[in-house]
Amino acid sequence: MTGTPDPEMLRQAVVVVAGPTASGKSACALDLATEFDGCVINADSMQVYQDLHVITARPSAADMAKAPHSLYGMLPGREVCSAMRWAEMAAAEIAVCRMAGLLPIVCGGTGLYIRALMEGMSPIPEIPEEIRQRSRSEMEEIGNAAFHARLAEVDPVTADRLNIGDTQRLCRAWEVWEATGRSITDWQTEPNVRLIDGTFFPILIAPPREELYVSCDRRFDLMMDYGALDEVRALDGQGLPEDAPILKALGVPELRGLLHGRMDRAEAIRASKQATRNFAKRQMTWFRGQLRSREILPAQYSESSRSEIFAKVRHFLLTG
Template sequence: MNLSVTSSPDVLPASADQIRAEIILIAGATASGKSSLALSLASEITTAGRQACIINADSMQVYKEMQVLTARPSNEEVKKCPHELYGHVSAGDEYNVGRWLSEVQAAIARAKNAGQIPILVGGTGLYFKCLTEGIADIPNIPEDIRKAVRARHEAEGTYACHAALKAIDPQAYQRLEATDPQRVLRALEVYEATGRCLSDWQSDPVIPPITAPMLKILLTPSREWLYARCDSRFEAMIAEGALEEASAMAELGLSDTLPAMKALGLKELLALENNEISLEEAQLAAQQATRRYAKRQMTWFRNQMISWNSISEQEYYNKTSYFLSNIIKMLDPV
């Protein structure tokens, strides 16, 4: 259930007194301020005499090795409010949306049992889409098949693996980029394990895992504001230890196909670690990659989250306190 809230913090819907949310979802591009907003909302909920639990919905912030690189909440921030599904996965794990869905449902249940309001926050649109709309029930991939597909990739490369999809899954071949090994290999694994292509699995009817009333908030800041924050945030990351994290990741010797290796800035800092580029070049390249990624996120959100409540930075960032007080009025009463 999607609860409507006006795009202006000054006015609530006429039916606000009858509408009550049990779960709050906050989605936004990288550097949009969503984590800060979630903390502020949790504080406002506490002030109102309730409790909240912030639950991660970002595919990169699950990795324990990269707190700075993934802009995971700091240790000090975590102490202010219960946090779930942050930094609990090894970078060497094949973490995916199916595993997250299982874990997030358990986290939501724990929060509700503890009398806490779940606040799901993150920038991974696919996580939110699968949570609110459902996901194909694809069987787990046997480890021997997974290893065989990975070995094929090592021997033939991503482009050859992508070309192989043309015969077994034409839709995936058209949809997936040849430069995206994670999704290409996933499509191959599914076919090898089930004898049915991924596109067919994804066309099956699905049931949303969570049907409780949700307040869906999508942060849609101006491009200029967002890009400036992307640039300044990476500069702050360098100062806070991003180089050291990248160096530690290099020592793990992980495959480039692992999801964790997609962390923003990691590729550039690894190149710096190998003396391939200078610090200035690494910073400029990482900032550009971050801006481009934020642009792709915003495009995806606009196309896939049409029913969500879009809020600009003038509303959630410049008038935070007043905006949050109105959100509190829309929560399910005790």
């Protein structure tokens, strides 16, 4: 690195590599980690799970050996990882990086996770696992309509703004009320709490849509070659509840449909690719509207863009 970085700047610096699926985020983060002596911290809501490696495009063992990586594959599929839970774990990992003299490089496509870390969240306490499990069991037992009506009795304001079919948010609202005695709407009026101080340098990788779609399709074909179906078969055999977040990972619903005879192989692959492209489009819309990026790379990350990204990060570390 040319020049001498401000030591205080280095202690506060956090690089964020964000963007849609299949845009090259992991490769960019790895290159940055090897160039700037960094640690890659996962910010993908599906890559936190142990059970899915291939179909979530987790970094390979070879890549993870090139630089420190954290928060990859560390939760069982039965657990729920909220944005606040992830942000707490990420803040702890950033503190570890700083103690070791490593540059934290947060990498992922889950916008709510990244926003929770950069901007903070309402200070809702962590919900005990037994309350989470009980609320989901009750939802399965009585159904969405009755569960929504039960929520409306104790928290009519939140119930009024939630769709009856929104299982995840209904359960979350009930869990918060049961665990704290306060409405989630009430909690959300509290000032956000940031879990870690830092000077963030967000990089948004934003390829043209058609280029991104080609990358999505090509990567899914590779996933199938590398054993994605066997991975989903093993996951399917665990008997997870149908609302488990891991079962919503891209490609999992469609490949489960193949395993259960609801689709043939060609249909499952076609539907998986379409779901991935749709998701990538939503991610891009979210990031462009919600992430205050310091830099935008308007192309797929590749060797040709490496020097440009390196120069911008180097300038950030020198000047803040």
